[in-house]
Amino acid sequence: MKVEPMRPELNIAHEPGVAKADPVLIIDGMRRAFGGLRAVDIDHLEFQRNTITSIIGPNGAGKTTLFNLLTGFDTPDHGQYSLDGELLIGVPAHQVAQRGMVRTFQLTKVLPRLTVLENLLVAAKTQPGATFRGAMLGGWQGAERQNEEQARDILQRFGLIAMANEYAGRLSGGQRKLLEMARALMVGPTVVMLDEPTAGVNPVLIQSLLEHVKGLRDSGMTVLFVEHDMDVVQSISDWVVVVAEGHVIAEGPPGVIARNPAVIEAYLGKHRGEDVA
Amino acid sequence: MDWMQILAAGVLATIGPVTAGYALSAIGLNLQFGYAGLLNFGHVAFMLVGAYGTAMTVEFGGPLWLGLIVGIVAAVLLGLLLGIPTLRLRADYFAITSIAAAEVLRLVVRSSWSEPLTGGVFGLQGFGGAFHALNPFPTSELYGFGQFVVTGRALWVILVGWALVLLSTLLIARLIKSPWGRVLKAIREDEDATRSLGRNVFAYKLQALMIGGAIAGLAGILFALEQQSLHPDAFQPRITFILYVMVILGGAGSIGGAVLGAAVFNFLFFATDALMARLQANIDWIGAILSPAEAGLIKYVLVGVALMLLMVFRPQGLLRSRDEGRADAS
Numbered sequence: 001m002k003v004e005p006m007r008p009e010l011n012i013a014h015e016p017g018v019a020k021a022d023p024v025l026i027i028d029g030m031r032r033a034f035g036g037l038r039a040v041d042i043d044h045l046e047f048q049r050n051t052i053t054s055i056i057g058p059n060g061a062g063k064t065t066l067f068n069l070l071t072g073f074d075t076p077d078h079g080q081y082s083l084d085g086e087l088l089i090g091v092p093a094h095q096v097a098q099r100g101m102v103r104t105f106q107l108t109k110v111l112p113r114l115t116v117l118e119n120l121l122v123a124a125k126t127q128p129g130a131t132f133r134g135a136m137l138g139g140w141q142g143a144e145r146q147n148e149e150q151a152r153d154i155l156q157r158f159g160l161i162a163m164a165n166e167y168a169g170r171l172s173g174g175q176r177k178l179l180e181m182a183r184a185l186m187v188g189p190t191v192v193m194l195d196e197p198t199a200g201v202n203p204v205l206i207q208s209l210l211e212h213v214k215g216l217r218d219s220g221m222t223v224l225f226v227e228h229d230m231d232v233v234q235s236i237s238d239w240v241v242v243v244a245e246g247h248v249i250a251e252g253p254p255g256v257i258a259r260n261p262a263v264i265e266a267y268l269g270k271h272r273g274e275d276v277a
Numbered sequence: 278m279d280w281m282q283i284l285a286a287g288v289l290a291t292i293g294p295v296t297a298g299y300a301l302s303a304i305g306l307n308l309q310f311g312y313a314g315l316l317n318f319g320h321v322a323f324m325l326v327g328a329y330g331t332a333m334t335v336e337f338g339g340p341l342w343l344g345l346i347v348g349i350v351a352a353v354l355l356g357l358l359l360g361i362p363t364l365r366l367r368a369d370y371f372a373i374t375s376i377a378a379a380e381v382l383r384l385v386v387r388s389s390w391s392e393p394l395t396g397g398v399f400g401l402q403g404f405g406g407a408f409h410a411l412n413p414f415p416t417s418e419l420y421g422f423g424q425f426v427v428t429g430r431a432l433w434v435i436l437v438g439w440a441l442v443l444l445s446t447l448l449i450a451r452l453i454k455s456p457w458g459r460v461l462k463a464i465r466e467d468e469d470a471t472r473s474l475g476r477n478v479f480a481y482k483l484q485a486l487m488i489g490g491a492i493a494g495l496a497g498i499l500f501a502l503e504q505q506s507l508h509p510d511a512f513q514p515r516i517t518f519i520l521y522v523m524v525i526l527g528g529a530g531s532i533g534g535a536v537l538g539a540a541v542f543n544f545l546f547f548a549t550d551a552l553m554a555r556l557q558a559n560i561d562w563i564g565a566i567l568s569p570a571e572a573g574l575i576k577y578v579l580v581g582v583a584l585m586l587l588m589v590f591r592p593q594g595l596l597r598s599r600d601e602g603r604a605d606a607s
Contacts, residue, residue: 118459
């Protein structure tokens with residue numbers, strides 16, 4: 001697979017917690033434990049604006065927990081993080097989304113008994129009729145028309161326009177992943193967080209899905225990306241953060257990370273190559 | 278056997294105030310359960326506070342209009358009080374809490390401790406005078422044709438009841454067709470997804486609980502005014518479950534479903550009741566094996582069978598589209 005060219009702003013040291021030129025998201029001393037298990041324990045981590053950053057690590061490394069913490073679906077025991085300089089600790093999930101950080105889910109969450117178009121309209125950022133008061137007063141049809149136009153544009157881009165009036169429950173697994181991503185765009189995000197977007201998607205669709213992920217970056221968004229498939233990570237990431245046992249153990253461009261001994265150890269185990277007694 | 282009489286019994290019950298009251302309450306439940314996906318197992322409590330709010334206000338010398346306001350406000354407040362601590366819980370915990378709250382409320386109302394206010398087990402009577410005084414129809418006159426007749430007193434309650442049903446349906450239709458209603462449906466489908474899209478799920482659920490509760494409160498008031506008497510044991514938990522049957526039968530999450538479900542349920546219920554009473558009286562071998570009281574119980578069996586058949590052949594309810602049903606299953 002083709003490897004992305006290095007972006008100049010990422011010409012920095014390859015070490016955990018390194019400062020970025022223009023960080024959009026900064027994590028400081030974030031800890032989350034479940035009983036005795038330290039799921040997330042990150043001293044400092046920055047994400048460069050307008051790049052695709054992959055977060056990789058073995059199963060149980062704390063990747064999804066990190067996503068949950070960042071998007072307000074879980075609360076850290078201590079520590080803080082900020083989006084565009086704004087502190088987000090204790091901010092509920094729906095407000096995190098309103099402030100421009102939208103996530104998708106590892107197990108795709110489409111709204112099955114709403115049509116594909118309605119799935120997008122639910123997420124529309126500007127809609128006075130979405131409040132009880134606005135719905136009673138009426139006069140939301142103008143905003144609705146604009147939102148619908150925007151939604152159809154996005155569906156067109158994601159190749160879902162033919163399905164606009166189908167119930168989302170009728171979509172295939174891959175189409176659901178696309179719908180989730182398309183829906184996230186309706187919120188008008190600055191940061192899009194994709195939790196394993198290629199899981200369970202057939203190989204043909206993976207390529208087009210990855211093109212859409214690049215499309216998000218190219219239209220100015222920052223993409224955070226949890227992924228297991230190393231081929232996928234190599235082909236689209238600008239930067240890779242490796243998490244193991246809750247800690248950031250390495251960061252760097254994908255080509256460098258693949259050769260990092262700490263990463264190989266985390267993935268394959270310490271005793272690789274030793275004789276079995 | 279007079280089939281006309283049996284049909285008349287079913288039809289009169291279907292258009293009667295009891296069906297209007299059930300339909301009204303089911304509309305409220307449909308907003309909560311059918312659209313917002315709230316498993317409210319304490320729906321009957323909203324009817325109770327609505328009815329008692331009105332009756333107690335009138336009992337203590339307040340005018341009827343004030344009683345109506347108190348009843349509805351009480352139902353809305355119950356939604357607020359029940360919802361704030363419980364709507365953040367998972368759906369099944371909310372279901373348990375709501376049924377418990379409804380039973381606690383009924384037991385408090387019927388306790389001897391609250392007798393000076395609520396009449397305890399003796400209930401309250403005679404608070405509906407002002408309502409029936411507004412009746413423009415002579416109360417003992419009969420309206421209709423053949424066996425399909427109602428008294429002027431009943432006609433008044435029927436007209437008011439179905440007008441309320443119509444108004445509530447229009448209100449719900451306006452809300453559901455708005456973006457607000459779409460968010461509610463999204464919450465029913467997946468709370469976390471809706472939250473991730475920037476919607477305050479808790480606030481929407483609370484609003485649905487309060488609005489549905491207000492409509493149920495109105496239904497409770499209608500029952501109380503119609504019967505001119507109020508008794509705590511009329512608000513048993515099974516009322517809630519009968520309402521669920523109606524909502525699911527008509528099609529949970531369809532605008533007219535709750536009303537249709539209430540009508541079909543009550544028609545089946547009262548027509549089979551009339552049928553069994555006549556079969557028991559007129560056919561010897563049935564009379565030999567069933568006492569009149571036992572024949573009266575057969576209606577529950579027949580209604581159960583009829584509902585099972587409907588669910589087997591139309592699991593998505595009478596009014597919901599098949600496509601929507603299929604999207605649900607996949």
